[in-house]
Amino acid sequence: MLPRFYAPDLDPNHDIVTLSPDEAHHLTRVLRLGPGAEVSVFDGRGTEFRARVEDAVRDSVSLRLLERVFPPPSLAVRTVVVQAVLKGDSMDDAIRDATMMGAEAIEPVITAHTDVKASFIKRPETLDRWRRVALAAVKQCRRATLPEVEPPREFSEWLASPSGAMKLIFVEPTAKVAVTTLKAALEYHVPTRAEVLLGPEGGWSQEELEAAIAIGCVPVTLGPLTLRAESMPVAALAALAAVWQV
Numbered sequence: 001m002l003p004r005f006y007a008p009d010l011d012p013n014h015d016i017v018t019l020s021p022d023e024a025h026h027l028t029r030v031l032r033l034g035p036g037a038e039v040s041v042f043d044g045r046g047t048e049f050r051a052r053v054e055d056a057v058r059d060s061v062s063l064r065l066l067e068r069v070f071p072p073p074s075l076a077v078r079t080v081v082v083q084a085v086l087k088g089d090s091m092d093d094a095i096r097d098a099t100m101m102g103a104e105a106i107e108p109v110i111t112a113h114t115d116v117k118a119s120f121i122k123r124p125e126t127l128d129r130w131r132r133v134a135l136a137a138v139k140q141c142r143r144a145t146l147p148e149v150e151p152p153r154e155f156s157e158w159l160a161s162p163s164g165a166m167k168l169i170f171v172e173p174t175a176k177v178a179v180t181t182l183k184a185a186l187e188y189h190v191p192t193r194a195e196v197l198l199g200p201e202g203g204w205s206q207e208e209l210e211a212a213i214a215i216g217c218v219p220v221t222l223g224p225l226t227l228r229a230e231s232m233p234v235a236a237l238a239a240l241a242a243v244w245q246v
Contacts, residue, residue, distance in 0.1 A: 002040045002050065003031055004139045005063070006146070010043040016054065017041055017063050024061035027053070040069060044138070044146030071144035075102040077244055078193040080165070081233060084111045084200035085121050085152060090230040092133045094198070097230075099137035099147050101237035106134065108152035113202030121152050159211050167217040169197040169209070170236050172226055177209050179219045182243050190244045198232045 005023045019027065019041075027033050034056050041063055042048035048071050051063040081098040085091055085108050098106050108130070110118055120126060130149045138146050166189075171179055197217060204212070213219060227235055 001142070002038055003027075003033070004040045004042060004048075004142070006044060006135055006139070007041050007063075008043055008045075010041060010047060010049070010065075012047060012049070012065070012068070015065055017051070017065060019061040019063065021059040024056070024059045027061050028056050028058065038066075039063065041065070042069075042071070042144045044144070046071075046074070046144050048144045071142055074104070074143075074145055075241070077191060077240070078104045079237065079240070080105045080107060080193070080195045081237070082107045082109055082158060082195055082197045083233070084109055084155070084198060084204075084229070085114050085116050086200060086229050087115050090201075091116075091130070093230040094233050095130050095133045095149065096137040098233040098237065099134045099143075100141040101234060101241075102143070103147050103233075103237065104145075105148045105150060106130075107150045107158065109155040109158050110152060111155045111200050112205040112208060113200045115201060127151055155208060156211075159215055162215045163193075163195065165193040165195045166191040167195045167197065167212070167215070168220050168240075169204070169212045169217040170199070170232060171209065171219050171221055172199075172203045173221060173224050174226075175204070175209060175219065175221075176206060177213065177219050179221045182220050182222070182239050185218055185220055186240075186243050194240070196236055196240070198236060199229065201229045 007017045010017050035053050037053045041051045048069040049065045050067050051065050054062045054064045081103045083094050134149050
């Protein structure tokens with residue numbers, strides 16, 4: 001498989017595309033590619049081309065577009081992952097896996113049991129890191145659409161701006177709310193858009209659960225076992241894909 005590079009300014013009507021300094025550095029310094037090498041280049045919005053390196057000097061690389069590549073299609077159900085911020089590398093894992101499972105967007109939220117300082121979460125460098133993680137995952141899984149990783153906000157703020165999408169809040173088996181299985185809740189309904197709420201290591205607080213249910217979130221569970229928080233993006237999105245057959 002050809003190495004892939006991200007070029008948001010890719011224009012199919014032009015034969016040449018220039019890589020950003022970061023992408024050019026990766027091509028020349030990490031992969032040690034030069035003129036004549038074949039690669040793939042995508043714009044993050046669904047367009048991808050096979051290309052050939054025309055010029056490569058340090059952090060300046062231009063590619064010649066050769067032919068259109070048709071990557072795997074996006075999921076039929078547009079899925080937004082509302083992810084409670086996790087500790088350390090676990091948040092990177094969650095963003096990587098949500099991206100690889102086809103999430104259209106990832107919205108980090110700060111919850112009552114989030115065990116990370118809000119001042120660290122809201123640093124611009126933190127959001128930049130999460131977006132780099134998503135981009136690396138897109139390159140690896142060969143999707144051509146880059147999910148938007150939104151700036152983190154308080155969960156109460158997220159609750160105050162409800163959308164018309166189906167909302168599923170995944171809860172731990174010990175949660176003190178009436179829950180249902182995904183199959184029972186979704187077997188006969190495939191939405192066009194869904195928001196999937198995934199909690200932190202300590203789970204949702206009772207107040208958060210009640211507030212989420214009040215705005216229309218449906219509490220669901222994957223069964224009687226308690227999964228690690230960073231495992232939930234894969235487990236939840238895989239289960240949804242199986243139920244919706246998408």
